[in-house]
Amino acid sequence: xxxxxxxxASSLITAGSATAWKPIAIEVNSCPATTTSATMTLNGTxxxxxxxxxxxxxxxxEVQIELQSAAGASLGNGSTMVxxxxxxxxxxxxxxxxxxxxSAGKATPGDINGVVQLSFVxx
Numbered sequence: 420x421x422x423x424x425x426x427x428a429s430s431l432i433t434a435g436s437a438t439a440w441k442p443i444a445i446e447v448n449s450c451p452a453t454t455t456s457a458t459m460t461l462n463g464t465x466x467x468x469x470x471x472x473x474x475x476x477x478x479x480x481e482v483q484i485e486l487q488s489a490a491g492a493s494l495g496n497g498s499t500m501v502x503x504x505x506x507x508x509x510x511x512x513x514x515x516x517x518x519x520x521x522s523a524g525k526a527t528p529g530d531i532n533g534v535v536q537l538s539f540v541x542x
Contacts, residue, residue, distance in 0.1 A: 422484075422519050422531060431482060431519065431526035440516040442489070445537065447502070448510035456542045459500045459513050461486065463535035469522045471495035478529030481521050486535065489514035504541075 426438055447457050464474040471493045472483035486494040494500070494515060502511040519531050 428526045428528040431521035434524035437520040438518045443515040445513040450509045454504045458540045465496040473533045477532035480527045483520045484533040485520040
């Protein structure tokens with residue numbers, strides 16, 4: 420997920436500041452006709468300060484990575500989302516959003532990187 424190429428450290432200088440949300444759509448398709456739902460679990464390294472967010476492993480400091488469902492529910496480490504499978508299309512879409520966040524402010528310039536693994540269980 421690309422949060423943007425031109426995030427200025429000055430935009431994250433104030434405590435609680437964040438970049439604009441970037442939409443993420445994870446599509447699940449070609450499910451067997453008997454599949455009725457899909458559960459997605461998110462796993463990554465939680466930030467030590469903002470434990471519901473993910474740790475930035477890049478060179479920028481005082482920056483976390485925030486993930487939410489499109490409805491605004493926090494999707495921290497170990498979170499799950501459940502979607503019904505559309506019986507006509509045999510698929511569904513998990514809509515989320517991500518942004519860079521600075522809980523303490525005073526972010527420094529550098530890369531913002533993180534890894535979140537998604538795993539799925541189909542029912």
